[in-house]
Every structure is written in structure tokens, then in C-alpha cells.
Amino acid sequence: MLTAADSAFAARLDAALPEGTLRPLTAAYQEEPRGRFHGNGGLLAAPRDTEEVARVVALCNDARVGIVPWGGGTGLVGGQILSDGPAPLILSLERMNKVEAVYPEENVLIAQAGAVLEDIHAAARARDRLFPLTLASQGSCRIGGNLATNAGGVNVLRYGNARELCLGVEAVLADGSVLRGLKRLRKDNTGYDLKDLLIGSEGSLGVITAASLKLSPIPAAEGAALMVVESPAAALTLLAMARARLGEGVSGFELIARQGLDFLAETMPELRQPFATPPDWMVLVDLGLPRGLDPQAALEELFAAGAEAGLVHDGVIAQNEAQRAEFWTLRETIPEANRKIGAISSHDISLPLGAIPDFIAEAGAALARLGEIRINCFGHLGDGNLHYNAFPAPGRDRADYEALREPVKRLVHDLVDRYDGSVSAEHGIGRLKVPDLERYGDPAKLAVMRAIKAALDPNGIMNPGAVLRA
Known part of the structure; x- marks a missing residue:
């Protein structure tokens, strides 16, 4: 059973985090582009690095407070808004917005999850390279959200979805532990591919904090x-x-x-x-x-x-x-x-x-x-x-x-x-399409998804109600 992110919990967070991590919760974090979901309050935290994210997540897990990750707020299926239940902690990655390194000879770029997609484009082009993920919202969406939803866009035909454009991720799991998978390897056959599990999970299994991304040559x-x-x-x-x-x-x-x-x-x-x-x-x-x-x-x-x-x-x-x-x-x-x-x-x-x-x-x-x-x-x-x-x-x-x-x-x-199609091609499930996933999803797949969710997030704090019912 989740509890609310109330004033008592705010005091605990404030004591454990650097000054300025907790911020006023404005209307911008309670709305989504289509106006169908409206937030139910809570707290807003904006960590500066992965260690601070881990501290926030661990505290939430101990207190059974739900976490709603926030990237650019551009999602169209309500994955970034919790409308009912105990008020959550909204975890914004907007301060973690750096492009940390570009390796043009390797065609690799490393960025924090809060980096704006357009800024990643610019950093790649400055080194005569292309990051091909292209969306209408690229001036405001952030790469962590793009990966969390396995975003598509206009270049999928040639370059693939966000999942195909990612080599590795760093992520904070529900217990506050850090998955340090920020590798630049094209081949890494060492067991389960946890990167691909986290990509497309919409923050329901963990919070992506950084990613190594594939670049391509700019077409002549x-x-x-x-x-x-x-x-x-x-x-x-x-x-x-x-x-x-x-x-x-x-x-x-x-x-x-x-x-x-x-x-x-x-x-x-x-x-x-x-x-x-x-x-x-x-x-x-x-x-x-x-x-x-x-x-x-x-x-x-x-x-x-x-x-x-x-x-x-x-x-x-x-x-x-x-x-x-x-x-x-x-x-x-x-x-x-x-x-x-x-x-x-x-x-x-x-x-x-x-x-x-x-x-x-x-x-x-x-x-x-x-x-x-x-x-x-x-x-x-x-x-x-x-x-x-x-x-x-x-x-x-x-x-x-x-x-x-x-x-x-x-x-x-x-x-x-x-016609053997999919009711969610590139926007994800969020909260809007949870009933659709239950109606049209393969029962075996849904059972495996629920088992994974229970194993990685036994207290149900990670984006409760998104992708799977809480």
C-alpha cells in the first residue's frame, strides 16, 4: 500500500538532500498535452546527479511513496501524470541535462537523461555526426523520456526506434541501487539485456539517468x-x-x-x-x-x-x-x-x-x-x-x-x-492505454511483465498505474 508524499515526508527528503532539490510543484507538472490527465499534487524533486536520484528513490521505497518520473512532459498517454491514489513524488530529470561526451570515431554520444533531444542533435552535428531520432517535440522532450517510451519518429524506417539507437543505460532501480550499464560496446553478450528491458518500460521498473547513444555519419x-x-x-x-x-x-x-x-x-x-x-x-x-x-x-x-x-x-x-x-x-x-x-x-x-x-x-x-x-x-x-x-x-x-x-x-x-497490429506503435501505454493492453495483450506476455514488475519493484513505487495496473 502506497503512502502520500506529504509534508512529513518532505521534511525527511529535505534533510537528506542538498538544498534546492525539492522545488515548488507548479501547474506545469500536473498537466499533459492533451488535457485528459490532471495530477493530484505531491512533491517535486529535481536531483543534480545519479547519486541524488538514488537517494531520493531509496527514501521513497522505504516510505512506500510512489514516484512519477518526469522528462519533458510531452508524453501523449498520461505516463507522466498520476491522477488518483496517494499523491506521489514527481522526479524531474531536468537538471541532469548535459551531453557528457562525444566519440565521433566510435559514433557514440553519452548524455544525461534530462538532455533535450535537440541539444543532442546539436552536439552530434558539432562533431559532424547525426543522432537520427527526430520528433515534432524535439525542442522540449528529453532523451530519458524518449528511451523510457521507446520513441519512434520520422527516421525509424532507416535507423530504428530509440531502442535501436541506444548502446547502454545507467539507471536507478526501485531499491535505490544503480545499474551501471553505461557502456559504448556494440557487442556485450553477458546475460540478460537489462538495457532493453528498461527501454520502453516508461519508468515502471526504474529511472534511466544517462545513456550511451549510437550516432551515424551525416548523409552527404x-x-x-x-x-x-x-x-x-x-x-x-x-x-x-x-x-x-x-x-x-x-x-x-x-x-x-x-x-x-x-x-x-x-x-x-x-x-x-x-x-x-x-x-x-x-x-x-x-x-x-x-x-x-x-x-x-x-x-x-x-x-x-x-x-x-x-x-x-x-x-x-x-x-x-x-x-x-x-x-x-x-x-x-x-x-x-x-x-x-x-x-x-x-x-x-x-x-x-x-x-x-x-x-x-x-x-x-x-x-x-x-x-x-x-x-x-x-x-x-x-x-x-x-x-x-x-x-x-x-x-x-x-x-x-x-x-x-x-x-x-x-x-x-x-x-x-x-489485422494483427498494435494499438500502441510509438507513444507507449502510459495510463491511457492500460485497459487496451489488458484487452489486446498476449496473456503470457502480460504474466511475464507482471512477474518482472513484482521482482524489480516489489513495493510498487515506480510510476504506479503506468503500463500495468497498480
């Missing part, structure tokens, strides 16, 4: 194009064609529906769009090629081959880096437009690539039978991750659809499950 030449495709099925065929021609040179392949462009025109009319009449479907193809290859020429050849095959019928190829950046701004601004419209229900799903066209057709028809609903389907087609979001009809508010929110989610997630 980059380019992008927007290509109008006949359908999602045509987009998949074009993706296969692109990869057959260019292999790992394809860094991103994003599917964009007309509804996303219409939302941009409705909420941000100042944003320039590439086509006078928005197409029903288009893809953003991004290339990163080695020296000696011309991305513009490669994209022109891909367009010509796609047009000859009847897959594409219009397109725009970026003529310089500024235009390429404009294409990506268009894609990365779609979630902001979505927020301004206000979704009935948002879904971060993944599917086998071959199932995507049938899923889109079947889900759209099924939702139309529920009522007048606009669907914005977009996302990382190359790795099968769609953001499939349902919105009110024009002139109506999402509050008008409150009774439909759960039926819409259930319909979409049931269909995803039937």
Missing part, C-alpha cells in the same frame, strides 16, 4: 519530394520501388491524407501548401545519400518510374534544403492542426504493411456508420505506424461526440487487433 546529400499517389496501396508499391532502387538511402516515407491538408488550411491558412488542389493522398519521400549520388536526380527517376507504373500523377521535388525543410514543416505541423480542431479519439497504431490499405478502407466505412466523422490518417508508412484520428463534423465540437469517444476507439482498436 539529402533531398525530399512530395508525390501525389492514387491510393494507400499505390503508396506502398511506391515505397517498395523506392527501397529497391535506393535501399537504406530512403530515410523517411510519410503518408499524408487530404484531411490533414484541409485542417492545415482551416487552422493555419498562412502555411503555404504545395498543391493548389489538395490531393486525396500523397507521400513525403526523404533521402539521405552518400557522396557522389544526386538526391534530386534519384527522386526524379523514382517519380518517372512511379508515373509509368500508374502510381503517381503529380509531385514537387525540393530544389534546395529550404524547400526540403518546408515539406517537413508541413508534415510536422499536422498534429498541431489536429489539436486546434480537437479530436474525438486519437490512435497511434501499427499494422503489417500489406494490411494498411484494407484497414484504411474498412475502418473508414465502419466509422461512417457511427456518425458524421472526419478521419485524418497520416504517419510513418515505411514502418507501418499510422496516426489514425477521428474528428467532429465541420461546425461541431468534440464535446458533442463524447458518447462516441469510447465506441470509436474500440472500433479502431478491435480492427487493428484483427
Whole structure:
């Protein structure tokens, strides 16, 4: 049974920690971007190093006080907010924000967990290297949270999720002990891979305090194009064609529906769009090629081959880096437009690539039978991750659809499950999707997860209620 992080516990912490570790708990730590979860108070601690984190965690474990790790607060499934139960200690890593070392010859960077993703990008680029994890929230999200949720982003097709970009982690476990796994090794076959266990656990098994990260060479030449495709099925065929021609040179392949462009025109009319009449479907193809290859020429050849095959019928190829950046701004601004419209229900799903066209057709028809609903389907087609979001009809508010929110989610997630997909592709489980994990998760997997949780966190203090029910 957990106890509250109250004034008596605050006094114990204050006596055991350096001055300034405990901080006022402001509203910023009690909210999340979608406004569906609100914190229930507690204490805020901001340690400066791993030893202080270990001291805080040990004290919480002794007192049976729940801990909610806090990175950049950008999570979309409520993993950073505890709404009910005894008030927790919110453990912020924001003061542990240093990039500690860069080894360009090894393609390795070591950073504290509170380092902002954009700062990691800058540190890598300063040594002529690339850290490829790229997210819309990279100016505020922190690498500890990215690893805790196994974040994806736009470059997964080429470089993989956060898990594939991490060589080692340092972490504080529930009893306050420190796992010192901050290695730069590509091969380390010495038993269970605890790094991969902690990555994606959303702070429910321990607190990641630092990580060694994989870097890559910066591509010598980059380019992008927007290509109008006949359908999602045509987009998949074009993706296969692109990869057959260019292999790992394809860094991103994003599917964009007309509804996303219409939302941009409705909420941000100042944003320039590439086509006078928005197409029903288009893809953003991004290339990163080695020296000696011309991305513009490669994209022109891909367009010509796609047009000859009847897959594409219009397109725009970026003529310089500024235009390429404009294409990506268009894609990365779609979630902001979505927020301004206000979704009935948002879904971060993944599917086998071959199932995507049938899923889109079947889900759209099924939702139309529920009522007048606009669907914005977009996302990382190359790795099968769609953001499939349902919105009110024009002139109506999402509050008008409150009774439909759960039926819409259930319909979409049931269909995803039937197509052997996942109801959480890159955002994690948090607290929002715990019932979904229980409904769709493999029973054997859930039993193993609960056994691991009980072994590593027997008092249930680590992010209680996230991923698994407390």
C-alpha cells in the first residue's frame, strides 16, 4: 500500500538532500498535452546527479511513496501524470541535462537523461555526426523520456526506434541501487539485456539517468519530394520501388491524407501548401545519400518510374534544403492542426504493411456508420505506424461526440487487433492505454511483465498505474 508524499515526508527528503532539490510543484507538472490527465499534487524533486536520484528513490521505497518520473512532459498517454491514489513524488530529470561526451570515431554520444533531444542533435552535428531520432517535440522532450517510451519518429524506417539507437543505460532501480550499464560496446553478450528491458518500460521498473547513444555519419546529400499517389496501396508499391532502387538511402516515407491538408488550411491558412488542389493522398519521400549520388536526380527517376507504373500523377521535388525543410514543416505541423480542431479519439497504431490499405478502407466505412466523422490518417508508412484520428463534423465540437469517444476507439482498436497490429506503435501505454493492453495483450506476455514488475519493484513505487495496473 502506497503512502502520500506529504509534508512529513518532505521534511525527511529535505534533510537528506542538498538544498534546492525539492522545488515548488507548479501547474506545469500536473498537466499533459492533451488535457485528459490532471495530477493530484505531491512533491517535486529535481536531483543534480545519479547519486541524488538514488537517494531520493531509496527514501521513497522505504516510505512506500510512489514516484512519477518526469522528462519533458510531452508524453501523449498520461505516463507522466498520476491522477488518483496517494499523491506521489514527481522526479524531474531536468537538471541532469548535459551531453557528457562525444566519440565521433566510435559514433557514440553519452548524455544525461534530462538532455533535450535537440541539444543532442546539436552536439552530434558539432562533431559532424547525426543522432537520427527526430520528433515534432524535439525542442522540449528529453532523451530519458524518449528511451523510457521507446520513441519512434520520422527516421525509424532507416535507423530504428530509440531502442535501436541506444548502446547502454545507467539507471536507478526501485531499491535505490544503480545499474551501471553505461557502456559504448556494440557487442556485450553477458546475460540478460537489462538495457532493453528498461527501454520502453516508461519508468515502471526504474529511472534511466544517462545513456550511451549510437550516432551515424551525416548523409552527404539529402533531398525530399512530395508525390501525389492514387491510393494507400499505390503508396506502398511506391515505397517498395523506392527501397529497391535506393535501399537504406530512403530515410523517411510519410503518408499524408487530404484531411490533414484541409485542417492545415482551416487552422493555419498562412502555411503555404504545395498543391493548389489538395490531393486525396500523397507521400513525403526523404533521402539521405552518400557522396557522389544526386538526391534530386534519384527522386526524379523514382517519380518517372512511379508515373509509368500508374502510381503517381503529380509531385514537387525540393530544389534546395529550404524547400526540403518546408515539406517537413508541413508534415510536422499536422498534429498541431489536429489539436486546434480537437479530436474525438486519437490512435497511434501499427499494422503489417500489406494490411494498411484494407484497414484504411474498412475502418473508414465502419466509422461512417457511427456518425458524421472526419478521419485524418497520416504517419510513418515505411514502418507501418499510422496516426489514425477521428474528428467532429465541420461546425461541431468534440464535446458533442463524447458518447462516441469510447465506441470509436474500440472500433479502431478491435480492427487493428484483427489485422494483427498494435494499438500502441510509438507513444507507449502510459495510463491511457492500460485497459487496451489488458484487452489486446498476449496473456503470457502480460504474466511475464507482471512477474518482472513484482521482482524489480516489489513495493510498487515506480510510476504506479503506468503500463500495468497498480
